[in-house]
Amino acid sequence: MRDNEQVIGASLAAASIALVAACLLLPVRTSAAARPIAILCLAAALWSAGAAWNYAEPGPNASANACILAAAASAAAAAFVAAQRLVSGRWSIPTLVMIVFFIEPIVIVFVRLVVYPDLTSAEFRRTAPFIVHAAYCFALLLSVILTLNIRQRHPQRRVRIFVLTSQVLVIAIIAMEVSASDQTHFVLVLAALFAVWVARHPDDWSTSRARADSLLNAIGVFLFVFDHLGRLKDWNGPADRLIELITGERSERELTAADILGRPLPFEDGERIDLDLVGGRMRTSAHIHRVDPTSRTGRSDWVVMLRPVRSSVSTSSFPSISGALAGHDPATQTLNQRETIDLLRAATTSRHAAVRVDVLPADAGAREDETMFVVARRLEMMFPGVRWGRLADWAFVALFKPAQAQQAKLLIDDEAQTALGLDASVATTICVPTPGEDAERFVRRVQLLHSPYGSSDS
CATH class of the missing domain: 3.30.450.20 (PAS domain)
Structure with a gap:
């Protein structure tokens, strides 16, 4: 009985520590991974509380076991999302994956409370639903290892320490769950606290060798x-x-x-x-x-x-970045002015919005071709698959669906200013064809947008 009391006390202490760590992280907005790591801490606290409840009331305690199962699924999902955002920045969860993240804990809790309410925790672990649940959690945890592995040669020492330690902790969680499942929550709390440490230093992850390689290759x-x-x-x-x-x-x-x-x-x-x-x-x-x-x-x-x-390379295997391609501006490898005007004419038929990007150099002696070349590459990285055209010496334009044009403007204004690495600023303007507007009139209207800081056209 005394041993049980000690384990219950340790579990409750672990739950309290994890809960405090989650509360410390919830207000942090500078790191994209802060929120999933806070959810990881809350899941660790729920798991520890469920373990303490299970020790206090041994036997077929379905409610306590359901708390542990829900916490395990939530922790695995949160760890996966945190790893993706640490490596890739503000990674958006695909809709189908988000649905799975919500449904899986609900299903396993329903199965435990309704289908198998009279089984002990050890007996339930031998059922098919639990095996599927365990496979789901283990797959997410292994994905965490593979995702973080991209950063194993990061120049920042603190990041390398986190990558190695987190991989060891994930392996320890899987090993404990297989061999001593009643102690797994202690390792999970330790992993959550370690994740809090890295979330408090978001700048360490803002630049990386992996992201730099992707940039250089693009x-x-x-x-x-x-x-x-x-x-x-x-x-x-x-x-x-x-x-x-x-x-x-x-x-x-x-x-x-x-x-x-x-x-x-x-x-x-x-x-x-x-x-x-x-x-x-x-x-x-x-x-x-x-x-x-x-x-x-x-x-x-x-x-x-x-x-x-x-x-004059004729082989099809040559990289398609040469400025001599027909219809392309030789300095920036974007559409030339003639092709850009044809693109704008098509907007009156497709009802797309024209997003014009004006580059404003701070130095009057700035070399336009070199500056615009860098800007063009940045825009192509921000909007893969979008065709940009050079409308003027210091202006690019592209077509977007009206619902996406405003998002594109916000993204350019938010990221391009600091990401160019040039002594220049960028102003974005949206121009939408009006009903019945002639194609040539619309082209001229876009060309005569003389105020780069003007309001969006609607």
Whole structure:
């Protein structure tokens, strides 16, 4: 009896600690993972309270067991969502997944209270519904391990510690549930408290090597890193394909700048380079700078960025980022002005809204092509599959459904300002065709939007 009292007291203490941790996290809005981690803490508190109740009233205590089952399902789901948001930012739960998250705990509680109310906890664990429930929870926990594994080489030490420790704790939870299920809630509370620690430092997860790699591979330029001797050290995804088209072989670190670019390092920044490729020829603008320009040893690495200017490559396997594509602006690889105007004419038929993005450089001497190239890549990343056109030197435009245009404007205004990495700001305007409006009149109205900070057109 004394041992039972000690276990009940420990379980209630664990529940209280988890509840306090959840209350500390609920007001935190700076981290997208704070809310699911708070739910994880609440689930840990419910599980601990259910375990204490089960110890206090041994036997077929269906109500206590139902609390534990619901807490297990909620904790697994919350851990999965938290892991996704830590890795991917503000990850939105798919509707079907959300439905499963809500239905599964309700179903297992109903089965436990209505279908098998007279079974003890040990007896219920041998039923088919519990086996399905356990498989569901274990699958979510294993998904947590696989999701966090993306960050195992994160440059931030605190993130690496959390990834490794959380994976160990998940494995411990699964092992405890199989071998000593009556003690699992203690490990869960420990995992919840550890998750609270990482949620209090959201800035650690805002940038990551994994997200940086995705960004570099999405940019429509070829990036190379060479050492001080001109030997290849690193490259992004488009550059990997370019090397294969130049050399006919896969990328290797034994290659030199002379093998790839046809000339040794260094050379003049902005120099035009003609590359002979498999199936054609490409002219690029090459930009070069030292990784550490303050180095006095002369052994600093070099970063080389190649931007396509003109291409006659005929092979279909070449990356579709060349500015020489028909109907495309050569500087930004977006639709040129003629194609953009045709796109706007089509809006009067499709009843789509035109979203115009004006780039406002802070420096009057800013180079428009290079600035607009970066902006175009950012817009393409924010809206995959949307066709952007260069309407003017400092303006892009794209078509959205009216219901989505305002969301697009809010997203651009919210994220683009700080994500460009340029000394420029962005203003977004929405222009919707009026009923019976002529196509040419609508095109002219979009072109004459002279006030980039004007209100949305409706």
